[in-house]
Amino acid sequence: MALKITEDCIACGTCVDTCPxxxxxxxxxxxxxxxxxxxxxxxxxxxxxxxxCA
Ligand code: SF4
Ligand code: SF4
Structure with missing residues (x-):
């Protein structure tokens, strides 16, 4: 199971570079x-x- 991104996402892109x-x-x-x-x-x-969300 992957983590989930909810509808609250504002598409800022900040999380992208944190993912290895x-x-x-x-x-x-x-x-x-x-x-x-x-x-x-x-x-x-x-x-x-x-x-x-985990
Ligand atoms: S860090 Fe930005 S792009 Fe990533 S889930 Fe949050 S709002 Fe969306
Ligand atoms: S950083 Fe990447 S691999 Fe780690 S929990 Fe987030 S999406 Fe999954």
């Missing part, structure tokens, strides 16, 4: 986490609007 496996990708006007996610949680605290 490149699992955070653009999806329309939001970002999403794909199946490459290892649940390392490195991205979790990077989101200014707390849109990333």
């Amino acid at each position: 496996v490149g699992a955070i990708v653009e999806a329309g006007d939001k970002y999403t986490i794909n199946d490459d996610c290892t649940e390392c949680q490195a991205c979790l605290d990077s989101c200014p609007v707390n849109a990333i």
Whole structure:
């Protein structure tokens, strides 16, 4: 199970560079986490609007 990005995402892109496996990708006007996610949680605290959920 990958972590999830909620509707609260404002597409700032801050979380993208925190992911060591490149699992955070653009999806329309939001970002999403794909199946490459290892649940390392490195991205979790990077989101200014707390849109990333474990
Ligand atoms: S939990 Fe880790 S692997 Fe998954 S999206 Fe966040 S930084 Fe990437
Ligand atoms: S840091 Fe948060 S608001 Fe910014 S792109 Fe990532 S999930 Fe969206």
